[in-house]
Amino acid sequence: MTILLIEDDPSIAQIVTDYLEKESFTIMWCEDGELGYNTFLTNTYDLIVVDLMLPKMDGFTLCEKIREHSDVPIIVVSAKQSDFDKVRSLEIGADDYVTKPFSPFELTARVKAQIRRYKRGAQPQAEYMFFQDVKIDRKGRRVIVDGEAIVLTAKEYQLFLYLAENPGQVFSKEDLYTEIWNGDGFDSRTVTVHIKNLRYKLKDGKKLPKYIETVWGVGYKFIGIPGK
Structure with missing residues (x-):
């Protein structure tokens, strides 16, 4: 580029x-x-x-x-x-x-x-994304786990969607903060807390994750397996 x-x-x-x-x-x-x-x-x-x-x-x-x-x-x-x-x-x-x-x-x-x-x-986006037990409803701005919608804050939803749209790509906490919070006054703790909350709501274990994996010393990446 x-x-x-x-x-x-x-x-x-x-x-x-x-x-x-x-x-x-x-x-x-x-x-x-x-x-x-x-x-x-x-x-x-x-x-x-x-x-x-x-x-x-x-x-x-x-x-x-x-x-x-x-x-x-x-x-x-x-x-x-x-x-x-x-x-x-x-x-x-x-x-x-x-x-x-x-x-x-x-x-x-x-x-x-x-x-x-x-x-x-610039790219057309599908209305739904499917990963194992998770369904992302872009139009409704919802995340559904095992058929039941979970309650996410606006930032939690944006963060999860962003990771899911870029599978396998490693993002630092600063990358994520810049993207989701527009980068003003970088606070790594904010990203950490939101990732922790997402994992809890998704029932995604930190040791054996299905969706969000920690890349030690670098950041996080999305590892969800596409499904339907």
Whole structure:
């Protein structure tokens, strides 16, 4: 997957490039808004990272012009921390907003989360998903175990559905927090508690799990066997 990075600070661009390339992304870097826009027009990208304070064309204008042609995910990365700048960025088409200084790990997690959302939204989804004793009713936003609907909070449902939609993929707690809680104020305990509650309600043992497996030192993955 290819990411267009539009950032006028070479040191920040290098850090972002190094971290994203470790995750097997290909990075195209442009150091001003005008070059970034022209590069966008001549290539196809899976996501765009945009600084707001750019020479030749500012980030706000750039986002607006990109949105005239594409719904590709856009993450704004900026030293501007006011609510006005964040709201304006989101209103003109940005999908996420990260303030400088930022954690490269957090930015990487947000990049992966936005790409997953975009790819998932482009694919048709079945109304039901079946795994052993579990049935997920997407339309009704319900999880049914052994023929009986269990009571899940909104976040528990979102978390379980997200894991089920990405079977076998290992997610760190930060990955899950970024996806389900939008990444603000990362709290690993929140993820741990929700996983614990899901296991209890699903009657999914931690030692011999059927659905959610702990990958020690990394995070969690979904291991449910598809059925009907």
